[in-house]
Amino acid sequence: MTIWVGLSGGIGSGKTTVASCFASLGIPVINADEIAHQLTAPHGLALPEIKKQCGSQLFLADGSLNRNQLRNWVFADSTHRQRLENILHPLIWQGLQQAKQQISPDKQYGIIEIPLLAEKPEFQKLVQRILIIEAPVNLCIQRVQLRSGLDESTIRAIMTQQADSKSRKVIADDTITNDGNWPQLEQEVLKLHHFYQALPPSTL
Ligand SMILES: CC(C)(COP(=O)(O)OP(=O)(O)OC[C@H]1O[C@@H](n2cnc3c(N)ncnc32)[C@H](O)[C@@H]1O)[C@@H](O)C(=O)NCCC(=O)NCCS
Numbered sequence: 001m002t003i004w005v006g007l008s009g010g011i012g013s014g015k016t017t018v019a020s021c022f023a024s025l026g027i028p029v030i031n032a033d034e035i036a037h038q039l040t041a042p043h044g045l046a047l048p049e050i051k052k053q054c055g056s057q058l059f060l061a062d063g064s065l066n067r068n069q070l071r072n073w074v075f076a077d078s079t080h081r082q083r084l085e086n087i088l089h090p091l092i093w094q095g096l097q098q099a100k101q102q103i104s105p106d107k108q109y110g111i112i113e114i115p116l117l118a119e120k121p122e123f124q125k126l127v128q129r130i131l132i133i134e135a136p137v138n139l140c141i142q143r144v145q146l147r148s149g150l151d152e153s154t155i156r157a158i159m160t161q162q163a164d165s166k167s168r169k170v171i172a173d174d175t176i177t178n179d180g181n182w183p184q185l186e187q188e189v190l191k192l193h194h195f196y197q198a199l200p201p202s203t204l
């Protein structure tokens with residue numbers, strides 16, 4: 001049976017970058033953020049409930065979500081965030097389970113990118129090991145600004161709603177510190193790839 005490795009870390013730490021390094025080595029990768037995005041895309045399954053519980057002011061005239069407004073609404077107030085999570089997390093959980101079932105059990109290991117593994121321990125039940133990506137806060141902010149153009153105060157607002165690095169360390173089986181260049185990161189991934197390949201198969 002496939003061993004599932006949960007890949008987690010704070011905003012901008014480099015989770016998706018690391019996940020794509022594993023994917024380029026032929027490893028199956030599942031992404032919780034992608035499932036969340038499908039659920040909230042135009043005509044997404046979660047939209048009716050979001051409108052009902054969070055309000056129609058978060059929607060555009062064409063019926064799609066106003067993501068900028070939703071992001072500000074969610075990260076300005078933890079009760080708002082919880083309201084959205086109560087709608088989305090059970091659906092994300094189901095999506096992850098289904099995605100796992102579609103991977104051949106012959107695959108020795110696979111990666112599930114779940115940003116909130118430390119914050120939401122129930123997601124830890126989906127994996128057998130946890131890999132945490134770490135990077136200095138200022139570097140994460142710089143990278144997210146470059147990638148998305150979000151301003152520093154928005155990024156910091158998101159960070160305050162996420163677990164701190166200490167809480168992530170507690171749950172980590174493996175850690176990558178992503179504070180160097182691409183070749184260094186690729187080397188770190190390759191080392192872990194060899195290590196995961198040598199693990200005994202999961203009995204779960
Ligand atoms: C609030 C939303 C609409 C903002 O969407 P947007 O496309 O602007 O941003 P994106 O999804 O890329 O998220 C931006 C950053 O916030 C982080 N983040 C997303 N949701 C959460 C959350 N509930 N708590 C803490 N951080 C979060 C992401 O990991 C990422 O680092 C979106 O993030 C969302 O739907 N969040 C709730 C779903 C969720 O909990 N996703 C995490 C999957 S485990």
Ligand SMILES: Nc1ncnc2c1ncn2[C@@H]1O[C@H](COP(=O)(O)OP(=O)(O)OP(=O)(O)O)[C@@H](O)[C@H]1O
Binds near residue numbers: 143
């Ligand atoms: N070692 C690195 N050197 C230079 N740039 C990097 C490095 N690692 C990641 N990046 C860049 O930093 C940005 C953030 O990385 P990535 O999207 O992988 O982070 P993330 O943890 O998935 O973010 P989020 O939590 O927002 O989903 C991306 O633009 C990525 O290309």
